[in-house]
Amino acid sequence: MNINANYDNLEQSYLFSTIAKKVNEYINNNPDKKVIRLGIGDVTLPLCKAVTDALHKAVDEMGVQSTFRGYGPEQGYDFLREAVQGYYKKHSVNLELDEIFISDGAKSDLGNILDLFDTNNTVLVPDPVYPVYVDTNIMAGRKVNFINANAENEFLPGVKDIDKNVGADIIYICSPNNPTGAVYNKTQLKEWVDYALEKKAVILFDSAYECFISDPELPRSIYEIEGAKNCAIEFCSLSKTAGFTGTRCGYTIVPMNLGKLNKMWVRRQTTKFNGVPYIVQRGAEAVFTEEGQKEIGLNIAYYKNNAKLISDTLNECGIKHVGGKHSPYIWLKCPNNMKSWEFFDYLLNNAQIVGTPGAGFGKNGEGYFRLTSFGSTENTKEAMERLKKLFKS
Numbered sequence: 245m246n247i248n249a250n251y252d253n254l255e256q257s258y259l260f261s262t263i264a265k266k267v268n269e270y271i272n273n274n275p276d277k278k279v280i281r282l283g284i285g286d287v288t289l290p291l292c293k294a295v296t297d298a299l300h301k302a303v304d305e306m307g308v309q310s311t312f313r314g315y316g317p318e319q320g321y322d323f324l325r326e327a328v329q330g331y332y333k334k335h336s337v338n339l340e341l342d343e344i345f346i347s348d349g350a351k352s353d354l355g356n357i358l359d360l361f362d363t364n365n366t367v368l369v370p371d372p373v374y375p376v377y378v379d380t381n382i383m384a385g386r387k388v389n390f391i392n393a394n395a396e397n398e399f400l401p402g403v404k405d406i407d408k409n410v411g412a413d414i415i416y417i418c419s420p421n422n423p424t425g426a427v428y429n430k431t432q433l434k435e436w437v438d439y440a441l442e443k444k445a446v447i448l449f450d451s452a453y454e455c456f457i458s459d460p461e462l463p464r465s466i467y468e469i470e471g472a473k474n475c476a477i478e479f480c481s482l483s484k485t486a487g488f489t490g491t492r493c494g495y496t497i498v499p500m501n502l503g504k505l506n507k508m509w510v511r512r513q514t515t516k517f518n519g520v521p522y523i524v525q526r527g528a529e530a531v532f533t534e535e536g537q538k539e540i541g542l543n544i545a546y547y548k549n550n551a552k553l554i555s556d557t558l559n560e561c562g563i564k565h566v567g568g569k570h571s572p573y574i575w576l577k578c579p580n581n582m583k584s585w586e587f588f589d590y591l592l593n594n595a596q597i598v599g600t601p602g603a604g605f606g607k608n609g610e611g612y613f614r615l616t617s618f619g620s621t622e623n624t625k626e627a628m629e630r631l632k633k634l635f636k637s
């Protein structure tokens with residue numbers, strides 16, 4: 245037996261364990277101080293009533309002979325695929341049911357999709373980045389090339405930023421972005437679509453945060469861009485949309501126009517996946533009902549209000565940042581040219597606020613810092629008052 249030696253090429257990530265260690269140490273030494281965590285990437289509000297009602301009903305069905313269900317279709321039940329189809333239609337995107345695959349979340353499918361591609365393909369990933377894109381490719385032995393996301397391109401790298409010597413068969417785009425919160429507009433995305441079509445590359449478009457977009461001019465799906473159905477696979481999730489981080493449900497779109505890829509994905513899924521639980525899919529279906537949309541809308545508005553509080557405070561303090569408008573993430577330039585970890589320690593020691601050092605997301609993250617809006621409004625307000633005391637002149 246030989247192990248997959250590619251795992252040796254993975255960089256150890258100490259980001260969240262180092263944060264936890266530093267915070268625990270601080271709390272032990274300062275038990276009287278209230279620490280506020282604005283580094284959380286998980287939602288905090290509970291599932292909405294429309295969803296829990298649907299979950300309860302589905303649980304009851306499973307306990308009755310006539311409505312019990314065993315294995316379901318690997319691609320998901322039609323009732324949920326139709327609900328997703330209807331959701332896309334609202335944004336003027338027409339999808340066939342066979343292009344929609346229900347998943348147990350975006351993370352799994354972002355990794356699983358790589359089964360369809362040759363290991364010799366080159367991969368283009370923005371830096372800073374959601375680490376899953378990089379690590380899943382390294383595990384498979386693929387070469388990863390980076391494209392710089394920085395202040396000059398407002399953290400939205402474009403085709404012009406690609407290093408001429410670098411190939412790109414598989415291109416990752418995440419918009420609204422984690423960690424930066426930056427969002428591509430239609431013109432910018434069109435450039436990527438045209439580039440992928442020209443190079444016969446595939447775009448893996450991560451739209452896990454699409455629900456935070458409130459400007460109708462900004463694309464929530466890459467399929468709002470002409471030509472995208474010929475070059476892009478889209479991954480979405482109910483995790484942040486509807487608080488499904490622990491419940492687990494998402495969807496992946498593999499268009500028919502992508503040659504064999506749709507059929508290959510069906511083959512892959514029917515071989516390696518047995519579907520998302522019926523109960524969860526009923527809960528997910530409820531997200532797309534009128535009631536569900538209204539209720540999750542309130543939760544999203546709550547997080548967006550927190551993001552606005554953070555962004556407004558940073559403006560008052562003259563701290564440069566992107567994100568926070570159509571995203572739960574705020575990506576700020578550390579004041580006084582501090583490095584990411586220096587600022588982390590400074591904020592923890594002087595304001596008892598915990599965020600995430602940008603350096604943990606890639607080399608271009610050095611000197612930056614990520615705050616999130618997933619905390620409570622009360623804590624976010626208190627944290628912002630503390631920030632003002634430190635930085636507002």
Ligand code: PLP
Pocket residue numbers: 285348349350351352374418421422450452480481482483488489493494
């Ligand atoms: N994509 C991005 C950019 C994310 O930030 C996350 C979660 O934090 C995911 C995907 C994973 O989502 P899911 O919970 O659906 O696996």
